[in-house]
Amino acid sequence: QQPVQSPQAVILREGEDAVINCSSSKALYSVHWYRQKHGEAPVFLMILLKGGEQKGHEKISASFNEKKQQSSLYLTASQLSYSGTYFCGTVNNNAGNMLTFGGGTRLMVKP
Amino acid sequence: DSGVTQTPKHLITATGQRVTLRCSPRSGDLSVYWYQQSLDQGLQFLIQYYNGEERAKGNILERFSAQQFPDLHSELNLSSLELGDSALYFCASSVSSYGYTFGSGTRLTVV
Numbered sequence: 001q002q003p004v005q006s007p008q009a010v011i012l013r014e015g016e017d018a019v020i021n022c023s024s025s026k027a028l029y030s031v032h033w034y035r036q037k038h039g040e041a042p043v044f045l046m047i048l049l050k051g052g053e054q055k056g057h058e059k060i061s062a063s064f065n066e067k068k069q070q071s072s073l074y075l076t077a078s079q080l081s082y083s084g085t086y087f088c089g090t091v092n093n094n095a096g097n098m099l100t101f102g103g104g105t106r107l108m109v110k111p
Numbered sequence: 112d113s114g115v116t117q118t119p120k121h122l123i124t125a126t127g128q129r130v131t132l133r134c135s136p137r138s139g140d141l142s143v144y145w146y147q148q149s150l151d152q153g154l155q156f157l158i159q160y161y162n163g164e165e166r167a168k169g170n171i172l173e174r175f176s177a178q179q180f181p182d183l184h185s186e187l188n189l190s191s192l193e194l195g196d197s198a199l200y201f202c203a204s205s206v207s208s209y210g211y212t213f214g215s216g217t218r219l220t221v222v
Binding site for chain 2: 098
């Protein structure tokens, strides 16, 4: 079963902040975040592992709440280049590293 | 260049035909994953191979099959094609618990 992302879409002005949420009905081993621009391949942003949290990538960070089976992606001081569709992907166990992706969140940053 | 190579980039074929999509993973990556992305939709997991063996299967139709060869490149075979099979097909590779690196995709159009 795929994770649920919210919101489905968000429009920001340059410099504003946004939060994208991802929740799963299953226990999670890890959560991945990707950004996809229209017509291009998804690009890996970061991974959050069970028992830890990993930040990285410009002004984008994320958290992982294992008990609630949720992750959130934080975009601060958004830039035009942040526009795209953000996908979370969840891994339910450490065998195979198979990702199940959420439905995506469309983010548009306007000048 | 992400290091994951997919060919061809575009494919137009008629209903009922069979096509083969090819993927060469990033050097050193043993896992290959195939995903289908229909127009403006999410990423649907099809199948995973690890070092030549099938590791996990998603919602892959019986008309679709895949394999991974000793040199680790993978092929996705789609047969008896239908209009609804038109989509972007992505291949990704990874090392263990790290993030996926996606290829640029093959855009399949069935007419």
